[in-house]
Amino acid sequence: MPLFHKMISKREFQKLHENIKPHIHRTPVMNSHLLNEIAGTEIFFKCENFQRAGAFKMRGATAAILNLSEEAREKGVVTHSSGNFAQAVSLAAKSLGIPAYIVMPSSAPEVKKAAVQNYGGKITICPPTIKDREEAAEKIVKETGATFLHPSNQLDVIYGQGTAAIELLEEHPDLDVLITPVGGGGLLAGTALAVDYFGKNCKCIGAEPFEVDDAYRSLKSGKIETNETTNTIADGLKTQLGDKNFPLIQKYVSEIIRVEEDEIILAMRLIWERMKIIVEPSSAVAFAAVLREKKKFRGKKTGMIISGGNVDLSNLPF
Amino acid sequence: MPLFHKMISKREFQKLHENIKPHIHRTPVMNSHLLNEIAGTEIFFKCENFQRAGAFKMRGATAAILNLSEEAREKGVVTHSSGNFAQAVSLAAKSLGIPAYIVMPSSAPEVKKAAVQNYGGKITICPPTIKDREEAAEKIVKETGATFLHPSNQLDVIYGQGTAAIELLEEHPDLDVLITPVGGGGLLAGTALAVDYFGKNCKCIGAEPFEVDDAYRSLKSGKIETNETTNTIADGLKTQLGDKNFPLIQKYVSEIIRVEEDEIILAMRLIWERMKIIVEPSSAVAFAAVLREKKKFRGKKTGMIISGGNVDLSNLPF
Numbered sequence: 001m002p003l004f005h006k007m008i009s010k011r012e013f014q015k016l017h018e019n020i021k022p023h024i025h026r027t028p029v030m031n032s033h034l035l036n037e038i039a040g041t042e043i044f045f046k047c048e049n050f051q052r053a054g055a056f057k058m059r060g061a062t063a064a065i066l067n068l069s070e071e072a073r074e075k076g077v078v079t080h081s082s083g084n085f086a087q088a089v090s091l092a093a094k095s096l097g098i099p100a101y102i103v104m105p106s107s108a109p110e111v112k113k114a115a116v117q118n119y120g121g122k123i124t125i126c127p128p129t130i131k132d133r134e135e136a137a138e139k140i141v142k143e144t145g146a147t148f149l150h151p152s153n154q155l156d157v158i159y160g161q162g163t164a165a166i167e168l169l170e171e172h173p174d175l176d177v178l179i180t181p182v183g184g185g186g187l188l189a190g191t192a193l194a195v196d197y198f199g200k201n202c203k204c205i206g207a208e209p210f211e212v213d214d215a216y217r218s219l220k221s222g223k224i225e226t227n228e229t230t231n232t233i234a235d236g237l238k239t240q241l242g243d244k245n246f247p248l249i250q251k252y253v254s255e256i257i258r259v260e261e262d263e264i265i266l267a268m269r270l271i272w273e274r275m276k277i278i279v280e281p282s283s284a285v286a287f288a289a290v291l292r293e294k295k296k297f298r299g300k301k302t303g304m305i306i307s308g309g310n311v312d313l314s315n316l317p318f
Numbered sequence: 319m320p321l322f323h324k325m326i327s328k329r330e331f332q333k334l335h336e337n338i339k340p341h342i343h344r345t346p347v348m349n350s351h352l353l354n355e356i357a358g359t360e361i362f363f364k365c366e367n368f369q370r371a372g373a374f375k376m377r378g379a380t381a382a383i384l385n386l387s388e389e390a391r392e393k394g395v396v397t398h399s400s401g402n403f404a405q406a407v408s409l410a411a412k413s414l415g416i417p418a419y420i421v422m423p424s425s426a427p428e429v430k431k432a433a434v435q436n437y438g439g440k441i442t443i444c445p446p447t448i449k450d451r452e453e454a455a456e457k458i459v460k461e462t463g464a465t466f467l468h469p470s471n472q473l474d475v476i477y478g479q480g481t482a483a484i485e486l487l488e489e490h491p492d493l494d495v496l497i498t499p500v501g502g503g504g505l506l507a508g509t510a511l512a513v514d515y516f517g518k519n520c521k522c523i524g525a526e527p528f529e530v531d532d533a534y535r536s537l538k539s540g541k542i543e544t545n546e547t548t549n550t551i552a553d554g555l556k557t558q559l560g561d562k563n564f565p566l567i568q569k570y571v572s573e574i575i576r577v578e579e580d581e582i583i584l585a586m587r588l589i590w591e592r593m594k595i596i597v598e599p600s601s602a603v604a605f606a607a608v609l610r611e612k613k614k615f616r617g618k619k620t621g622m623i624i625s626g627g628n629v630d631l632s633n634l635p636f
């Protein structure tokens with residue numbers, strides 16, 4: 001019986017973190033006087049762009065695989081992902097010596113497909129719709145007996161993602177607010193639970209593009225909303241919330257701040273130019289939210305998860 | 319009488335390092351399994367792209383200003399620079415509360431001009447030749463009584479630049495080789511002296527583009543050679559050696575490795591994509607040299623100074 005398919009206690013959360021530690025990097029927390037000045041708040045960037053496979057998703061993928069029985073592990077794991085989770089599952093599976101089957105939409109950036117191949121993931125390309133992705137993954141599950149891992153709507157994955165916030169709060173226990181981007185909801189839900197367990201009067205805020213504001217609308221309406229279009233540069237945030245992460249987000253997230261596309265590009269450029277680190281557009285969404293709602297963060301100690309750094313350098317917005 | 323206008327002892331070098339420490343960042347040393355695999359050697363990147371003002375030049379600028387008398391400091395400092403030294407002098411002067419007059423060639427990237435202004439440097443634009451730069455700087459010296467700081471051919475500046483290598487060798491005392499790019503020669507000369515004083519059987523190697531291989535030719539001929547053209551993407555390496563740094567380079571540098579322009583761009587892209595950090599083309603020259611001469615570095619423990627991260631994002635080679 002897998003351990004973490006139910007609500008996790010604080011102690012279990014710490015145990016899960018200990019279990020994945022040998023397989024992940026402890027990423028640095030960076031800050032920048034210049035960006036603090038521009039934002040009018042002190043920001044602590046948890047740099048998951050320096051995580052193995054270039055994104056926080058390595059945490060959730062590792063947690064989920066470690067949560068499988070020995071027999072299940074041997075048959076391998078399957079996922080569908082537009083990018084970072086695909087790389088993470090491939091690398092985590094490779095590290096743990098099991099096969100990984102990856103369904104990727106034809107629209108995924110070349111650099112992400114190449115990385116998956118590099119990590120030994122077996123790629124199946126499908127049309128770029130959620131339905132096609134799910135069908136292709138189901139087919140592989142039937143054929144191989146491998147276990148399906150969902151990038152964001154599976155509790156062990158969600159808890160794994162939350163471990164970045166645990167580390168950030170270990171180093172900065174007095175954060176007033178912790179902000180992450182929200183796409184499928186896994187990072188935000190895991191972070192929100194970590195903030196509740198390990199923060200001291202710390203609020204958790206989500207950030208998402210206006211163009212895919214399903215999480216914002218879901219919190220307002222009280223049910224999972226969908227996006228009719230996904231016209232955003234933040235390619236990691238096009239997916240929608242799920243029934244496993246939505247309750248955690250409802251319970252533990254204070255609010256979702258929405259940002260415009262040009263604000264995302266400006267925020268990304270500022271981080272690149274001033275901090276000299278490469279972050280994805282999806283990661284810049286959180287910084288854009290702080291810049292947009294400066295008053296909310298003024299005088300606060302703000303934590304921020306830089307979710308990843310996997311960018312197609314041939315296709316930059318500047 | 320300034321302290322460091324003569325050959326420095328090991329103890330004085332350590333003292334100079336202590337003096338500048340409050341004004342500079344201790345930059346992180348990073349490494350990457352992926353890049354180690356590609357290069358076939360273990361590389362320790364000393365990330366001066368995370369230095370204040372985005373480059374190692376902050377070290378030399380600070381060392382030189384601290385080396386001035388009180389009266390001289392009050393009148394301020396002057397320099398001419400295509401970029402990083404201009405920013406460094408502006409910021410160092412601002413931090414120490416003195417004026418900085420900066421002569422910049424009209425060809426300098428906009429992002430670098432903006433940064434100098436940001437740091438409070440007073441800019442004079444001149445035509446993009448060494449002669450024009452020198453004349454404009456001399457004029458300011460006459461008018462203001464400010465002290466001229468040379469970006470690379472002045473001993474206190476050279477020693478300041480060498481402190482990055484001191485820190486790298488403190489953390490990794492068993493490096494077999496330390497490689498830096500060479501342009502004006504300040505970083506390489508300071509690094510070479512630091513390697514001699516603080517390394518154990520460690521060699522110092524320079525790396526430069528074929529397009530501006532004056533340092534390579536100077537070492538061969540035994541006199542300072544010039545470049546007839548400066549057609550390289552490594553905009554920080556267009557200058558030539560000087561009479562202060564050349565003797566140090568002759569004495570302490572084992573060799574200079576030259577690289578092609580496309581090798582520089584590939585090396586830069588690899589660092590950006592795999593390490594998720596922003597490095598200048600000039601910094602990528604050192605990594606390109608390791609990739610070009612893999613045999614020389616195989617099985618070695620290689621240190622590398624990532625000289626800076628000030629890039630014009632509107633004008634990337636990929």
